[in-house]
């Protein structure tokens with residue numbers, strides 16, 4: 001079972017007499033989160049505190065004393081700050097410029113203990129006790145996912161965030177559903193695996209179905225450009241140079257995330273179109289032994305692609321798995337051949353010294369990544385007798401028998 005989460009927005013009608021209680025809660029929640037962020041922050045990633053239990057111990061009592069928030073809201077504020085600190089930590093580790101989280105907006109995070117959903121209203125915890133707020137249903141909002149999720153019992157309402165915009169209150173509700181479009185039994189019998197090969201140059205990702213996705217060279221080039229600019233600006237050392245570095249860093253991070261989303265979308269699209277039950281990647285720790293000179297940025301990019309693919313695949317009930325990639329680049333993936341030799345590969349070219357098959361080297365590697373997962377299933381005796389690798393225009397089972405797909 002995979003849990004899929006969607007976010008929907010509903011406008012709330014909070015009685016005017018209660019506005020001050022809610023607004024005061026926004027302010028105290030903000031202060032609570034800021035207090036935690038102030039405590040945990042350091043511009044040295046080794047000293048930055050992001051662990052929730054540590055932050056809790058260090059700040060809980062103070063925040064309880066300084067605010068009228070109930071315990072669960074104090075914890076929510078701490079979690080919000082912990083997530084922000086964790087993001088900062090990753091950016092600092094990646095040598096990307098960032099600064100201490102500043103909580104300025106109006107937001108309160110509600111969970112099971114601080115919000116109660118009813119048919120036509122919610123009750124929300126505030127610094128002056130519970131407040132009742134009726135839903136203002138967006139009946140006119142055609143095309144929003146609202147109708148699809150709000151009244152459907154299979155979507156369970158979970159955490160929510162309350163926001164205030166232009167004097168109006170909005171609740172963003174996370175709804176959760178367990179999807180399992182392919183039954184577990186069926187999956188065990190008929191696993192279809194999409195293999196993915198990730199690269200630090202050339203195509204970022206190549207699938208066993210022959211999709212060539214993303215441009216690693218472009219990403220590296222932009223990164224170098226950004227580093228050069230940052231270097232020049234740092235030398236000038238002025239405040240405006242510092243601000244420029246920050247905005248450059250932000251834009252670069254956004255740009256690269258977009259590129260990676262294109263890649264992860266492409267991978268998931270391939271898996272869906274080929275009716276795959278699984279997507280297989282090489283285990284990252286193994287990749288770094290193979291590519292020993294990968295930069296922190298490239299490591300981040302690979303992690304990010306896998307992370308994005310995982311949550312996007314989840315929505316389709318597709319599982320993501322990793323395999324140890326021994327010889328994925330040296331093994332011939334053609335039919336039953338499987339001949340493995342380091343001279344099979346020469347740069348982008350793969351030519352099997354035994355059977356003579358010529359393939360793009362990354363495509364060959366991707367097929368081997370898928371093959372490896374199917375092998376793992378066979379070895380573990382998980383009984384996936386008809387497990388298949390999704391390949392260009394068809395699938396191949398673990399024995400190498402090819403089934404042309406009905407196109």
Ligand SMILES: [Zn+2]
Nearest residue numbers: 332337352355
């Ligand atoms: Zn061969």
